[in-house]
Amino acid sequence: MSISSRPAPTPLEGPVLDSVAQVFTVLGEPTRLQILQLLRGGAHTVSEIVDSLEMKQANVSKQLGLLRQVGFVGREREGASVRYSITEPLIFDLCDLVCGKLRKDAEERIALLPKRRRRR
Numbered sequence: 001m002s003i004s005s006r007p008a009p010t011p012l013e014g015p016v017l018d019s020v021a022q023v024f025t026v027l028g029e030p031t032r033l034q035i036l037q038l039l040r041g042g043a044h045t046v047s048e049i050v051d052s053l054e055m056k057q058a059n060v061s062k063q064l065g066l067l068r069q070v071g072f073v074g075r076e077r078e079g080a081s082v083r084y085s086i087t088e089p090l091i092f093d094l095c096d097l098v099c100g101k102l103r104k105d106a107e108e109r110i111a112l113l114p115k116r117r118r119r120r
Contacts, residue, residue, distance in 0.1 A: 026070050031055065032063045033095070039073060040092060043085035 012020055026032060034053050038044060044052070049060050064084055067073040074087040086092075 023070050026066055026072070027091075027094075029063070029066075031059065032067055035060065035063055035067065036072065036086070036091060036095070039084060039086050043076070043083040045081045045083055047081075049084070 031053075035049060038049060038052055046057060046060050046064065049055070049064075050057050053060070064073060064075075068075065072086065072088050072091050073084050075082045075084050077083075
């Protein structure tokens with residue numbers, strides 16, 4: 001179904017609008033996006049995330065808390081450690097849409113650049 005043939009969406013109001021804004025606010029932080037991308041490959045402990053992304057443990061824990069709050073990640077205890085994983089894979093569809101738009105915009109800007117003459 002193309003975008004033009006979709007039914008008009010219901011306008012967002014009140015608490016729903018606030019919830020949508022919260023999700024986009026959470027996604028507006030590059031650190032959280034890095035964590036989501038890492039977790040896309042599978043569950044990790046805080047220590048593994050800290051080591052992989054070279055971030056401070058306190059920052060990783062804070063970001064994971066915010067990602068849990070909006071329901072993107074969950075945690076499961078494994079012995080003495082806790083593993084975090086994606087609970088809402090749909091988030092990557094949104095990320096892919098945004099990346100696709102950015103790629104399209106970049107390609108359009110490149111197409112407008114003057115062609116360089118080849119050097120002989």
